[in-house]
Structures are given as structure tokens and as C-alpha cells.
Amino acid sequence: MKIAFLGLGRMGRAIAKVLLEAGFELTLWNRSPASLEALVDAGGKLAKSPAEAVKRADVVVSMLADDRALREVMLEGGALEAMRRDAIHVNMATVSVPFAATLAKLHAKLGQGYVAAPVLGRPEVAERGELNLLVAGPPVQVEAVWPLLKAASVRIWPIGDVPEQANVVKIGANFMLGVAIESLAEATSLAEAHGIEAAEFIEVVTQTLFAAPAYQGYGALIKARAFEPAGFSLRLGHKDIGLALSAADQARVPLPLAAAVNARMLDGLANGDGDKDWSSLYEVAARQAHLDRRGS
Amino acid sequence: MKIAFLGLGRMGRAIAKVLLEAGFELTLWNRSPASLEALVDAGGKLAKSPAEAVKRADVVVSMLADDRALREVMLEGGALEAMRRDAIHVNMATVSVPFAATLAKLHAKLGQGYVAAPVLGRPEVAERGELNLLVAGPPVQVEAVWPLLKAASVRIWPIGDVPEQANVVKIGANFMLGVAIESLAEATSLAEAHGIEAAEFIEVVTQTLFAAPAYQGYGALIKARAFEPAGFSLRLGHKDIGLALSAADQARVPLPLAAAVNARMLDGLANGDGDKDWSSLYEVAARQAHLDRRGS
Amino acid sequence: MKIAFLGLGRMGRAIAKVLLEAGFELTLWNRSPASLEALVDAGGKLAKSPAEAVKRADVVVSMLADDRALREVMLEGGALEAMRRDAIHVNMATVSVPFAATLAKLHAKLGQGYVAAPVLGRPEVAERGELNLLVAGPPVQVEAVWPLLKAASVRIWPIGDVPEQANVVKIGANFMLGVAIESLAEATSLAEAHGIEAAEFIEVVTQTLFAAPAYQGYGALIKARAFEPAGFSLRLGHKDIGLALSAADQARVPLPLAAAVNARMLDGLANGDGDKDWSSLYEVAARQAHLDRRGS
Amino acid sequence: MKIAFLGLGRMGRAIAKVLLEAGFELTLWNRSPASLEALVDAGGKLAKSPAEAVKRADVVVSMLADDRALREVMLEGGALEAMRRDAIHVNMATVSVPFAATLAKLHAKLGQGYVAAPVLGRPEVAERGELNLLVAGPPVQVEAVWPLLKAASVRIWPIGDVPEQANVVKIGANFMLGVAIESLAEATSLAEAHGIEAAEFIEVVTQTLFAAPAYQGYGALIKARAFEPAGFSLRLGHKDIGLALSAADQARVPLPLAAAVNARMLDGLANGDGDKDWSSLYEVAARQAHLDRRGS
Structure with a gap:
């Protein structure tokens, strides 16, 4: 499973590390590329733009600060357009309910998937792969990304089919x-x-x-x-x-x-x-x- | 140690039971005398009035519903007057801060002691003698009632010398x-x-x-x-x-x-x-x- | 109509002045007797205690700071006991609802009347006799004190028979x-x-x-x-x-x-x-x- | 002065009526064209779109329900683009502070003016030309639209140079x-x-x-x-x-x-x-x- 990981603040880095250690192939992008050496050493590849990062990915994981950052990267930054038509976006950040609903619709229009997977836990917990994940989305998509979710968490809490309900x-x-x-x-x-x-x-x-x-x-x-x-x-x-x-x-x-x-x-x-x-x-x-x- | 116990609702009965089992001698008074059989069977004696209950006691324990009930029993009901001059009142109920301060003063005037010992825990916990007690009062008085407090609790939290601070x-x-x-x-x-x-x-x-x-x-x-x-x-x-x-x-x-x-x-x-x-x-x-x- | 006036802070003095000017006979009492010269010059007589002030009065007007001050003067200070059995207490201060109800009962037990007449308006307004009065009490008692109320106010708002409702x-x-x-x-x-x-x-x-x-x-x-x-x-x-x-x-x-x-x-x-x-x-x-x- | 008036709900109609009676030339647009007969009888001309309404106007007055309606008409609906480069937009509706600031910037980029003029008063008041207007914007623009504001109001309250402050x-x-x-x-x-x-x-x-x-x-x-x-x-x-x-x-x-x-x-x-x-x-x-x- 090829993963693009967008947003590598303290929490993002912790999760990306765990995924690399679990053997996933990761392409990384962060607004500021500083302090990603450890991830590169662990096998991650750097991309120069969100669009470049996502273009070959099966799954795009995002951990961005807020609605605005996510909008800039996915919509204005072109990542949504650049994603493959069968790829799935797993959003692990806390975003607003209406924006989660909007994103789900935009992805669906392009034939892409959208799974909400916000996390409970602090970065120290994430580093040990012991987050709790609240997961919601169409069952077939949730199933497709299950191995990734499993690797990052101590427990997955399925919330249902409607992504924004996890939010x-x-x-x-x-x-x-x-x-x-x-x-x-x-x-x-x-x-x-x-x-x-x-x-x-x-x-x-x-x-x-x-x-x-x-x-x-x-x-x-x-x-x-x-x-x-x-x-x-x-x-x-x-x-x-x-x-x-x-x-x-x-x-x-x-x-x-x-x-x-x-x-x-x-x-x-x-x-x-x-x-x-x-x-x-x-x-x-x-x-x-x-x-x-x-x-x- | 002779104890008078005033106020035998669900929580009061649970604590009284534990004290009887620990070997203390108890005289009991409750506004409604119903449902005290179990305590009498366990060795408790019934008194007909608060004044009668307290008159020979070393320690008076009260567990009454609120400020008003306590005022009716101790002040208007004459229990405070009837207490021995060297007796100590251990109040385990939650009362208001000013009323706790007032009671402490009234007891002191008569040479009596006053220790606040409100409880954390529900009746089921009290029945097992596993309450947490928040205890405040003059050290010599707290020491004097320590065996009683110890029998009723899993842990005593000393809060200081000023009774109302426990409240x-x-x-x-x-x-x-x-x-x-x-x-x-x-x-x-x-x-x-x-x-x-x-x-x-x-x-x-x-x-x-x-x-x-x-x-x-x-x-x-x-x-x-x-x-x-x-x-x-x-x-x-x-x-x-x-x-x-x-x-x-x-x-x-x-x-x-x-x-x-x-x-x-x-x-x-x-x-x-x-x-x-x-x-x-x-x-x-x-x-x-x-x-x-x-x-x- | 002989009036006893208890409580001569800024608002009390303003109302008392208006009553004296309207020809009522006033006996005055205040905790601190300072600054009552103007009222004495206008014909008011000073009393040394609340009890002395009220003992010959047809109507006792009170304008005290709060429940506690009123309790000290009327109950502990003995004014209630000292009032004539057919006298009426007109309370113009803002007191609590339960204390107003209590006072009404205590007066009734002694055959005395109790009318609540809290004021709307500031001292400057009171000085011009232009307060609004919220008046409640038994109709026969309200009628009896009507001339006094009329003299002190620009408008009387009858609130009903139950004194505390005016409060x-x-x-x-x-x-x-x-x-x-x-x-x-x-x-x-x-x-x-x-x-x-x-x-x-x-x-x-x-x-x-x-x-x-x-x-x-x-x-x-x-x-x-x-x-x-x-x-x-x-x-x-x-x-x-x-x-x-x-x-x-x-x-x-x-x-x-x-x-x-x-x-x-x-x-x-x-x-x-x-x-x-x-x-x-x-x-x-x-x-x-x-x-x-x-x-x- | 040629005026385009966008948004003719109850308040908008009342103001438009007053402006027509004061001799201004008005082109009208409303999402639902119903109930504009009275305004047409009074001399108003109907436009089929916001863009058509504004294209020849010296001043564009808007009275739309909220941020979203205003965004749909001015931005997505093309009215802003269609306005003359020297025209002034007078927004009389209550919009959010950031959106007012955004609009002001967009107009300025195109060389257009933006004056905020939210109203205090209900439709009945507006019908009599007796609104209070809170007006803010660059002085030269405010001056330019002053005759219009004056005709619609009983009093204008100048709030300063920054449009969103009126909001x-x-x-x-x-x-x-x-x-x-x-x-x-x-x-x-x-x-x-x-x-x-x-x-x-x-x-x-x-x-x-x-x-x-x-x-x-x-x-x-x-x-x-x-x-x-x-x-x-x-x-x-x-x-x-x-x-x-x-x-x-x-x-x-x-x-x-x-x-x-x-x-x-x-x-x-x-x-x-x-x-x-x-x-x-x-x-x-x-x-x-x-x-x-x-x-x-």
C-alpha cells in the first residue's frame, strides 16, 4: 500500500514513524520540510508539493492544523485533483463538521474515497502506536485502509458510515x-x-x-x-x-x-x-x- | 469510646454499621426511627431524643441532610447544650461554610470540640468501610477521634486546623x-x-x-x-x-x-x-x- | 398619623423629609444618629432605640440595608414586640422573598399589619417625592397607609394582597x-x-x-x-x-x-x-x- | 445619481420606495421578482440579473439577508465584476466583520468604493424615511453618497473611515x-x-x-x-x-x-x-x- 502523508507536525511525524516501522511505503510532504530527517532515514521519500506527493498513492493520510490548512492543501493546492480516481483520503485531524461533509462529497464526485479517522491521544501515545482512532466512512473504504489504521492505533472505534460523525x-x-x-x-x-x-x-x-x-x-x-x-x-x-x-x-x-x-x-x-x-x-x-x- | 450517632439515613446507617462492627459503643437517634432494627441487632441502643442520645457520649457523630436539619437537632433540639463539656462533635455531612464556622465557635464556647469530616463515596462504599474522609479541626481533637475515623474509612485526608476548610x-x-x-x-x-x-x-x-x-x-x-x-x-x-x-x-x-x-x-x-x-x-x-x- | 421611621441612610432621609413636609408627625431612629439635623429642624423627633421610636406609632416605616439589618432592628432589637397591636409596618426596602413572608406572618400573629412598599428610583428622585412605589399587602392595610404612600411618590403600583410579591x-x-x-x-x-x-x-x-x-x-x-x-x-x-x-x-x-x-x-x-x-x-x-x- | 438596488425584501422595498420618492433613478433586482409592482409603478426599472442591474449605476445599494446571499450576488453572481470602475457599493445589511473587510478590499482592487451603512430601525420606520444609519468608509466616498443616505434616514451616524466598524x-x-x-x-x-x-x-x-x-x-x-x-x-x-x-x-x-x-x-x-x-x-x-x- 503506497501512502502519501500530508502534514508532519509533532503528531503527524509520530504516526508516520509508526507506519514506516510497520513496513508501509510513505511519500511525505510538509509545508516546512524541516525536521523530517528521521523519517527519511526510516525510508520515507520527500515530495515537493502536495500534488506530487499524492499522485501515485493508494491512500492519502492528512494531519493538518485546521479547516483552513486542509482547504489550502487539498483544494487550492491541488492535491484533491491530483489524487488517483480510486484512491482514499484518510483524514486524521479534527476538522469542522460541515467541512468534513464537503470534503466527502468532493472526493465522491471524483470517484475517490474519504474516511474520517480523528485521533484520541497525545504525541507520546502516538509514537508508541497506541492512539485510539474514531473511524467513520463507507464500509468498503474503511476496510480498505484497515491495515494502516490498525498499525497506528491500540484500538479502532467504528462510528458508522458517515465520515463527519467521527468528527x-x-x-x-x-x-x-x-x-x-x-x-x-x-x-x-x-x-x-x-x-x-x-x-x-x-x-x-x-x-x-x-x-x-x-x-x-x-x-x-x-x-x-x-x-x-x-x-x-x-x-x-x-x-x-x-x-x-x-x-x-x-x-x-x-x-x-x-x-x-x-x-x-x-x-x-x-x-x-x-x-x-x-x-x-x-x-x-x-x-x-x-x-x-x-x-x- | 462512647459514640452518639445522629442521623441514620442510608449513608448514616452504613457508617454506624461499620463502627458497631469495629467494636464501638453506639447510641442512635434518627428523626424517623424506622429501619434501625439491623443496627439494634448489631448492638446499637436507641435514644428518644438528640439530647438523650448525646448526654453521656465522648463523641457525637452527625450525618444530617443539610444546614437546617443540623440546626434543628443541635441548636433548637438542644443536643449541643446536652453534650458533655469535653465531648467532640464529628460532623460527617456536607454543610455550608459559614454554618460550619458557626458551629465550631458555639462548641468552643462550651469547651467542646468540633471536627469536620465530610465523606467522599456512596453508601455502598461506606458499607465496606472504604470511604475517603476529608478531616479538619484542631489537631488534638482530630487525634482523639482518629480511631473512629480510621474504622470508617479507607483513607483519611487531613485538610488542616480549620474545620470549615474540609467542607x-x-x-x-x-x-x-x-x-x-x-x-x-x-x-x-x-x-x-x-x-x-x-x-x-x-x-x-x-x-x-x-x-x-x-x-x-x-x-x-x-x-x-x-x-x-x-x-x-x-x-x-x-x-x-x-x-x-x-x-x-x-x-x-x-x-x-x-x-x-x-x-x-x-x-x-x-x-x-x-x-x-x-x-x-x-x-x-x-x-x-x-x-x-x-x-x- | 404618627409615623416611626427606622433607617435614615440617603434614601431614608429623602423620604422622611418629604413626609415631614407633607405634615406627617415623625419619630426617627437610625443606627448612627449623625446627619439627622436637617430632619430635626424640619420637625422630626429623635428616638434612642427602635423600640422607643415605634411604641406610640400608627405606622412604622423601615428603610434598612438588607435582611440582616432588618432582622437586627425588628426582631433582636425588639421593635416588632414594642409596636402597638394595631400598628402597620410599611417596609420600603428591598428584602428577600422568604424574609418578607416571615415578617408578614410574625406581624399578623401580633395583630399588626405588614405592607411591602419597595421603591423604584434614586435618592434625588425620592427628594422630589417622585418615586414609584410597588405596594402589596392586605387591602385594608394598604388603604390605611395610602396617604403616606401618596405623599412619598409620583405613582403607586398595587401588586396585590401578598406582601412578598412586591419584593x-x-x-x-x-x-x-x-x-x-x-x-x-x-x-x-x-x-x-x-x-x-x-x-x-x-x-x-x-x-x-x-x-x-x-x-x-x-x-x-x-x-x-x-x-x-x-x-x-x-x-x-x-x-x-x-x-x-x-x-x-x-x-x-x-x-x-x-x-x-x-x-x-x-x-x-x-x-x-x-x-x-x-x-x-x-x-x-x-x-x-x-x-x-x-x-x- | 443612478442607483442599482439589490435585495428587495420588506426592508429593501421600504428604502427603495423612499429613494424613488426623493427623485433618484433606480434599477431594481431581487431574487424573487414578486411584489415589486408598487416600486415599478413609482418609476423603478426591473433588471434580470445583478450584473445587468449594476452595470450603468453610479451607486449600488445592497440589502441582502446575510453573508452568503451577498457573496452569491456580488462574487459568484458577478455583480462586483460588472460594476463600473468608479462606482460605489453602499451595503445597508448586517454582515460579518471579516466579510465586510474582504468586500472593501475587493472593491478597492477594482478601483470601486465601498461604504457600510447598516440601519437601525424596523421596516415601518424605513417607510417613513426615519431610519438611523451607521455609516463608515473613506470620507470622499461617504460624501459622494451622502444625498442618498440623507434621503433614506432621519439621522446619519458617521462611525469613521473603516467600513467594518459600522458593522x-x-x-x-x-x-x-x-x-x-x-x-x-x-x-x-x-x-x-x-x-x-x-x-x-x-x-x-x-x-x-x-x-x-x-x-x-x-x-x-x-x-x-x-x-x-x-x-x-x-x-x-x-x-x-x-x-x-x-x-x-x-x-x-x-x-x-x-x-x-x-x-x-x-x-x-x-x-x-x-x-x-x-x-x-x-x-x-x-x-x-x-x-x-x-x-x-
Whole structure:
């Protein structure tokens, strides 16, 4: 199976590495070609443009930042046109629900396939091939790319035949994660305002009711106030809450928690913290409660 | 150690049972004396009034529903006056921050002790003696009641010298739990509005990012729409979110998520669902999204 | 008609003055007796305690700060007990719905009357006898105090027989006012972030869609950033939003806007701005949007 | 001055009528050509396409429903290309901030002008030539179209040189209007839950603190529960709150009230009420408080 891989940021590189190690043949393209040596050493070939990368591929995997980047590469950049008529596009990034639907249609018009396969997990997890994949698309296409999906993941969650539904699940899960962080930030600021140490509060809740990796990981960052470098940036977190709010507007579903988290994120972004980890929502909570004005 | 135990609802009975089995001598009082046979069979003695129950006790344990019930029993009911001057009151219920502070002062005036020991865990957990206890109070008093606390719990979390701080931690933890449920309710309704089965969405998120007992337990209730009988009722959940909002108002801490959850709970309460489990927040989400109007 | 007037802050003094000028006989009591000379010069008599003030009065008018002050004066201070059995208490302050109901019952038990008459209007308006009064209570009692109410107001709005319903209307109106201020604060911060002068935006909206005294008055304060001295303080505004949220919790009515305004007020209070005018909500909006970080 | 007028819904027809009466020469185009007889009788000429309508015009006025309609007509429909190189486009509709900026750039590239002139006022007001216009654009262009703007309005509010800033002001004003309606809906539902008639509450507040046309107009609709036909539909109101939230996201400004109103609107839209007046937010409030379950 010849694979073209478009978009080699930290997550993309991790997955591409795993695929090369599993024996797949990869042609690579990234906007900035820097730091692809390791992949080339592992057998990957570099292409000079998206169109060149995809033209002979059986499967095109994309892991691009957002709707806009994907549009630039696939539509304006010509990759969609350049793909073979029987090739399948596996999109592993989180994109908006309507754009996923649009892409699926454009591919179908050209006789191409489109499978949505957004990932749950961080780059470290991807490097071990232990991502969870949310997969949706026409069964025959999903089956065709199954070996590739299997190689990249610890588990595949089939979501159904309609590609954008995988995006909805991913968007819903990320929304819940943003809310979990914000709830930890709010509760910690409440505890501190009542004279309890942040570290003490976080330890109690993340070892009892919330003894789960997500809470423990973000709790540790808040305890240590270690918001840089970002594991997942506030800017991307805001993008994902925005996708949830858009998907909710489109389907007419009130999401009061998403709206509340979004407003707090804007305080952080306005403060210039877009590149910090999204657990820096704690700093917004501390600032709005003016914890620094309180005696020790 | 002679113990008076006031308040024998489901949680109170579970703890009293464990204490009797551990060899403590218990005098019991409950507003409605029904269903205390098992405890009497296990060696507990019944008292006819709170005052009678406490008068010879070294330690008075209370597990009453809310501030009002506690006020009626301890103040208006005369239990505080009737306690020995060297006795210690261990309050295991979730009460408001100012009322905890008030009680501590009143006991101190009479030379009595006051230790806050709110619990994390459900009645089934209490029956196995596996609660987590959040304990705060003057060290010498905490030490004096330690054997009792130890018998009732799997782990004791010392929070410090100021009793009401244990209540703040408990209130913060419960607020986070309410938010977790609401986020699951919102995300599930979003998924359903996009044509994804509730059960499918819940399975994916509670086996990946949110593989934690709290999410899995409430997720199972939502999947099964099994909101009655309540494990923890919407009415009590609303009381606890109210305690968080009060503690936040008192200490001037904005809690936008708590405010959002509270508004959704009021929809449920207004619909007459106060006795359902608080995971029935899902029903509020489904109603406000009018999921029943959508084609299948 | 002999009147006892309890509570002579700025609003109380304004109303008392108008009543004296209308020929009523007034006995005055205030916690701090300072600055009552003008009223004494106008014919008012000073009493040394609430009980002394009320003992010969046909009507007791109260204008105290909040539930607690009223409780201290009427219940703990003994004024209720000291009132004649056929006297009527006219409460012009904004109190909570349950406390208004409680007071009505206590008075009725002693054969006394209770009429709620909260005011709409600021002290300047009260000085001209031009308040709007929201009046509720048993018709025969309302009729008995009508001349007094008429003297103090430009218009009386009868709300019905149940005293606390007048408080609900007053609380609802003040909630709407808090929301109007917050909406002006948010919209102005949005305009500024897009490079439009605050003064320009405020002028346009308060001379077109919102050409109403409330918007124009608060708009002028925001334009001038003139938040001190307060016409109505953020602390009192927060008390009133709290009364709305309590009334809503009691009656199970979701009020998402009140919850949002409350969270913003807490940011202001935590910043130490309780004594500023409540239009300083603009400062909260500007701070959360970090307008000061933006180039001019 | 030869004018092309694109978009003749109720508001567009009202303005076109006024311009014809003021002696301007108009070429008209509307997607559906129905109900333009009155305008033709008054001297307007019909065009078969946007391109045909604009090709000889000095000024092109557009009053189209939203970004998408404007894009279809101006870009995909070829009107922009067909305009003379020295013509000026006066856009009187409410469009998004980024699209206004994009349009301004596209026109400038072709040597054409672009003036934003969104309106404040309803169709009845427009028919009397009494709109308020918010006008922004390069001074020389604004001056050139001044006679036209003057004929259509009671007052012109110059907002500055940057066209999209006029849209920001309009979006801010409409956001405030949506909040005002929602606050009236919430407060009225609170009053009703406490046993007060909706009509009584609305009368008191709209004749005292909120004696302004906006509150009185929407208050009357709520009192009469007269939500159809819509003066301004919930669907359009939701579009406008969405524009406010987008403008806020873009400029990083938290708008908690807008987020709260948006969530309530989604309940209404999900219930199938998009074509009702946006004061039907009252029905959402009544439904979430389950007022129909309460005794009369």
C-alpha cells in the first residue's frame, strides 16, 4: 500500500514513524520540510508539493492544523485533483463538521474515497502506536485502509458510515476535556480563596473521585504552574471549543458549559497566552478571583 | 469510646454499621426511627431524643441532610447544650461554610470540640468501610477521634486546623462531579443531534479519555436512562451546587460552570424531577435540544 | 398619623423629609444618629432605640440595608414586640422573598399589619417625592397607609394582597437593570476591541435604540469612567442579583443572565471595587478583554 | 445619481420606495421578482440579473439577508465584476466583520468604493424615511453618497473611515437588544413563578425603569403572546447574536451574556420556532421554568 502523508507536525511525524516501522511505503510532504530527517532515514521519500506527493498513492493520510490548512492543501493546492480516481483520503485531524461533509462529497464526485479517522491521544501515545482512532466512512473504504489504521492505533472505534460523525465524537470528547480542565481551575481557585493550598486540593480530588489520567495530568500542570511549553495549546483548545459550539449551532443544541469555557479562554487569549497549555485556564480563574490580592 | 450517632439515613446507617462492627459503643437517634432494627441487632441502643442520645457520649457523630436539619437537632433540639463539656462533635455531612464556622465557635464556647469530616463515596462504599474522609479541626481533637475515623474509612485526608476548610474541599469536589455529569449530558445530546447513538458516544469517551469510575458510572445510568431510584438525587445535587455558589460568593470567586449547571438543574427541578438521580441532567439536555422532535 | 421611621441612610432621609413636609408627625431612629439635623429642624423627633421610636406609632416605616439589618432592628432589637397591636409596618426596602413572608406572618400573629412598599428610583428622585412605589399587602392595610404612600411618590403600583410579591417585582426590575448595565459594558468593550471609541459607541446606542434614562445615565458614567462616588454600589447591586438568584432557586426558574452578571460582579468585588458604582462592571469587561494591552 | 438596488425584501422595498420618492433613478433586482409592482409603478426599472442591474449605476445599494446571499450576488453572481470602475457599493445589511473587510478590499482592487451603512430601525420606520444609519468608509466616498443616505434616514451616524466598524456598532446594538428581550423574558418568568401576572409585571417595568420603545414594544408582544408573524425572526436574531460572538472571538472579547442568549435561542430553534418573532425567547423561559405545570 503506497501512502502519501500530508502534514508532519509533532503528531503527524509520530504516526508516520509508526507506519514506516510497520513496513508501509510513505511519500511525505510538509509545508516546512524541516525536521523530517528521521523519517527519511526510516525510508520515507520527500515530495515537493502536495500534488506530487499524492499522485501515485493508494491512500492519502492528512494531519493538518485546521479547516483552513486542509482547504489550502487539498483544494487550492491541488492535491484533491491530483489524487488517483480510486484512491482514499484518510483524514486524521479534527476538522469542522460541515467541512468534513464537503470534503466527502468532493472526493465522491471524483470517484475517490474519504474516511474520517480523528485521533484520541497525545504525541507520546502516538509514537508508541497506541492512539485510539474514531473511524467513520463507507464500509468498503474503511476496510480498505484497515491495515494502516490498525498499525497506528491500540484500538479502532467504528462510528458508522458517515465520515463527519467521527468528527462529532472527537469534538464532543475534546469539549468534555476542556470542561474538565476548567472545572479543576474553578474549584482550585475556590479552595485557594478559602485558604487551602492548590496542591492540597488537587491531590485530594485527583486521587479520589477523579483518579483518571486526564485530571491527574492537568492537575499536575496546575500544581506546578507549568504551562509552557504547551502539550496542547490554549489556541488549539479554543479552536476545538469553537468547533463544538459550531456543531451545536448547526444542530440546534444548547451547550451552556461550552459557552462558559469559551468566554474564559478569550480572557486567556486576550492576555497573550495562546501558546501556553490550555490548563492555563487556571491562570484565568486565579486572575478573575484576584487571588494575588489576598493575604497569605 | 462512647459514640452518639445522629442521623441514620442510608449513608448514616452504613457508617454506624461499620463502627458497631469495629467494636464501638453506639447510641442512635434518627428523626424517623424506622429501619434501625439491623443496627439494634448489631448492638446499637436507641435514644428518644438528640439530647438523650448525646448526654453521656465522648463523641457525637452527625450525618444530617443539610444546614437546617443540623440546626434543628443541635441548636433548637438542644443536643449541643446536652453534650458533655469535653465531648467532640464529628460532623460527617456536607454543610455550608459559614454554618460550619458557626458551629465550631458555639462548641468552643462550651469547651467542646468540633471536627469536620465530610465523606467522599456512596453508601455502598461506606458499607465496606472504604470511604475517603476529608478531616479538619484542631489537631488534638482530630487525634482523639482518629480511631473512629480510621474504622470508617479507607483513607483519611487531613485538610488542616480549620474545620470549615474540609467542607470547602468537599463542596469543590462535588461541584466538579456535577460539572462532569453535565458535560457528559451536553456532549451526548450533541452527538445524538448529529445522528450518533447515545450509547455509542458514551462508550467511546468513558473507555478512552474518561476511563474513570465517576464518568463510567454516570455514563451507564445515562445510557440506560435509569434515573430512578436515585443514587444521589437531583435535589441534593442542587443543594451542593448551591453550597459551591455560596462559598464562591462569600469568597468572591467567579464560578461560571457552577452557575451554568445550576440553571440546568432548575429546569429539572421545575419539571418535578428532584427525586431522580442527578444524572437526569441528561433529560434536561435532551429536552432543551428537543431531541424527541428529530427523525430517527 | 404618627409615623416611626427606622433607617435614615440617603434614601431614608429623602423620604422622611418629604413626609415631614407633607405634615406627617415623625419619630426617627437610625443606627448612627449623625446627619439627622436637617430632619430635626424640619420637625422630626429623635428616638434612642427602635423600640422607643415605634411604641406610640400608627405606622412604622423601615428603610434598612438588607435582611440582616432588618432582622437586627425588628426582631433582636425588639421593635416588632414594642409596636402597638394595631400598628402597620410599611417596609420600603428591598428584602428577600422568604424574609418578607416571615415578617408578614410574625406581624399578623401580633395583630399588626405588614405592607411591602419597595421603591423604584434614586435618592434625588425620592427628594422630589417622585418615586414609584410597588405596594402589596392586605387591602385594608394598604388603604390605611395610602396617604403616606401618596405623599412619598409620583405613582403607586398595587401588586396585590401578598406582601412578598412586591419584593419579587422589585427584585425582577433590579435584575433587569443589572443586565442592562452589563450588556452596555460588554458591547462597549467589543466596540473598543475593534478600534471604536467607547464614547462614540455609547452615544450611538443611547440616542437610538436605547434612548432611555437608565441606559443614558449609566452610559454617561461609563463614558466618563466616573465610578466613584457610587450612585448605587457594586456591593448593593451584587446583593440584589443575589436576591434574584435566590428567588429563582426557590421557585425553580433558570435565570442564565443573572448567573452571568453575578460571576462578573464577583470579579469586581474580588478586585476591591465593592464601593464603586455598579456601572464599574465596565471595568470588569475591559479587564477580562485586556483592552489595556491593545495599541491605541 | 443612478442607483442599482439589490435585495428587495420588506426592508429593501421600504428604502427603495423612499429613494424613488426623493427623485433618484433606480434599477431594481431581487431574487424573487414578486411584489415589486408598487416600486415599478413609482418609476423603478426591473433588471434580470445583478450584473445587468449594476452595470450603468453610479451607486449600488445592497440589502441582502446575510453573508452568503451577498457573496452569491456580488462574487459568484458577478455583480462586483460588472460594476463600473468608479462606482460605489453602499451595503445597508448586517454582515460579518471579516466579510465586510474582504468586500472593501475587493472593491478597492477594482478601483470601486465601498461604504457600510447598516440601519437601525424596523421596516415601518424605513417607510417613513426615519431610519438611523451607521455609516463608515473613506470620507470622499461617504460624501459622494451622502444625498442618498440623507434621503433614506432621519439621522446619519458617521462611525469613521473603516467600513467594518459600522458593522461592529450595528452588531453590538443588536446584541444589546437580544439581551434586553431575554432579560424581560427571564424576569417575567420569575414573576409568574411567584404568582404575579405576566401582564402586570411587564406593565410596571416598561412604564418605570424601562420606559423605552424597545422594552415597551417587545413587552407588548410578550404580554399578548403575539409571536407570529415575526417583526424580526428568532432565526435572524440568532444570526445576529452569532455575528456578535464571532466578532468577539476574533477580537478576543468575552461576552458571557451573548453566550447565554445564544443557548436559549437554540432551545427555541430546536423547537421549530425560527420563524417566530425573537421575543418568543419568552416561550423558552416559560418552558425551561415549566410554568405550565404550576397551579393557576
